Amino acid sequence: MNRVLSILGIRGIPAKHGGFETFAERLSLHLIEQDWQVTVYCQEDSGTKIFETEWCGVRLVHIPVSQAGAVGTIIFDWKATCHALSQQGLFLTLGYNTAIFNVMQRIKGQINVINMDGIEWRRDKWGFIAKTWFWLNERIGCWAGNHLVADHPKIKQHLATRVSEDKITMIPYGGDEVLSADAGLLEKYGIESGCFSVIIARPEPENSFLEMVRAFSRCRRDHTLVVLGNFDPENNRYHCQVMEAASEEVLFIGAIYEAPVVQALRYFSRFYLHGHRVGGTNPSLVEALGAGCAVIAHDNQFNKWVAGPDAAFFKDEPACAVLLDQLLANETAVARMKSASCERFRARFTWPQVLHEYEELLTRWSPSK
Template sequence: MLRKLTLRRCVGIEPGAKCMTAKKTIAILGTRGIPACHGGFETFAERLALHLNEQGWIVTVYCQGTKEMSKPVHDTWRGIRRITFPVSREGAAATLEFDWTCVRDVVKNPPGVALTLGYNTAIFCIWMRLCGVKNIINMDGLEWRRDKWRTHERAWLWLNERIGCWVGNHLIADHPAIADHLSTRVSRNKITTITYGADHVEKANRDKLADFSLAADKYAIFIGRPEPENSVMEVVQAFSRKRRDAKLVVLGNYEPNRRPYHREVMDAASDEVVFPGAIYDTDMIRALRYHARFYLHGHRVGGTNPSLVEAMGAGSAIIAHDNPFNRWVAGSGSRYFSSTNQCEDHIEELLKDDSAVAKMRSDSRERFASTFQWSGVLDEYETLLARYCVKAEEPMALTPEERL
């Protein structure tokens, strides 16, 4: 049975039927689906799927449905095949259910190559490996180090990181420090570093700022999940220590009545701090980034963070938490803090120093253009995926190191 599954490589071809054209096919797993309306992985999945489709690939993206759905839905979005599976549970249990359903479907209808985004349920990828499906895993950040996880959740993530390293045919790290970490688990030959990408924003609609009573260059912005490891409290406290005659816009889904940390952050904020909630409108986000005086980035755990790269793509001056991840991404032209006092010092200076802000914006644009534009990132992904993609008529030979 496993031999039959390995040989049947044409999407949409019934067992026993002859495949007339050997096209490159890929299935993308590990996200909530496309079009993107949730986060970084969904945005990446959308961009990569559209890019590969333009290059002649047959692309399938798995999408997470809802409890109200009665059966799976197969449709097409901008040339991309979508398979939406309903879930009967909520929260983490729904993710487990959805990921396992996707893996079983991939094994039944194997593509030339699978791309799994994230390792949180890498234990399910064992089944793909046993069934001969070539699976490339983007190992994301050091998820198990996040403060929000309880002991058993941290153990689950740590174990799945190990499993992902072992069972993936190849691993993608989005940051050199992540590649260094993964190399303590597996051979360097099994790891490729490809960063996250973003759009170059050259202009944005200033009229969008009126929705939040903001004036261009008279506010700072913070974008990130309201979790302790993202330094939200430190940033809000630093900004709120005195009157600034400017505003701090903090984007994220805050639920003060349900989450004690969210309530503590909002209680620590002055009346110059604005909490507009989570915003997914692309034009609005671009306008808020582009017209901000500077961008505050507090993430402490992970590799190349999408929100930081997107801020650089908008030419933002960056004040970031001081750690190896942020320093490599944002470069020497940004400012860094490791305490609330340091963060406040940078805020105070940049609200007054126009020339410093202008220089930092220029440095961000230069660093972004050199490393993080979508065109280069997507080309690197396609090259790697094509190396592992098994066509119906042309199985690819891999080196002994790549088989590990």
């Protein structure tokens, strides 16, 4: 009998939105090759009726939701979970943000593995109500899931304060190794290989944008800092602060979703600056390692495990400025850090490793072995 898996908790595939969608796409295609039957629930912004399609052998269940934003996501998760109650096989839920709905699956006796993602309720961007919602759903997810996946050792340690450690498996996020890129894609931005460093993240306070831009802008660097992200300085005070703090050597190029362009920006950069202060295994940091970037990252337990001991770490703006002073012109250090990133990536974060670990875990929990 074929093993059957349904994936919940994401916007859908093919991937268009983020790390979980990319992971779901890669996992689905991998499992199809191993003779699994895979269903992925997909959120649609128009229509009134649920319908099904097939993509590369994966069954897609499309659920229309008229509401936008967080409310629309919650409604989609509700409808997807209700639909899943009539399905057979194993379930994989990516994220615990609406784990309260997964209680229905637990009551019915369905087997559900939940990837618990990061510690969402600790993020600065959320208000009290949102933090309370995430905190409660984290607790519920720990109970409702038959087994939990943590994407980082520290996330596993955190979850082990909620449930038995035997109920948790640590599997990180994966990425593609980038061995070449098109340098011609840099021309439109007026930058050249090795003459710029890059930040790629959502421009939020918890991602240390202001600290990194200020540190870089303290003096003339004869170097360009390229900043990717969707900035709206007219309507967002923090975005305005970041842009006002930037020297003329900081280049804001907006949000870019074309993978070849983003790969080129990583591959040809001198440094990748990563300011995330919360979370587990961050997909952008993994992708930077896969592109062989020399990494300068915020000094916390999450980044240090992912990037490894040969990356450079800063606690605050002055420390970041000192690292830039010391490292920007240090060719030996750059070469050593790039090599270390490649080694760290190959040791732990390649897709074949990650997908094989997921397949083993899901096979162990599948009711149709």
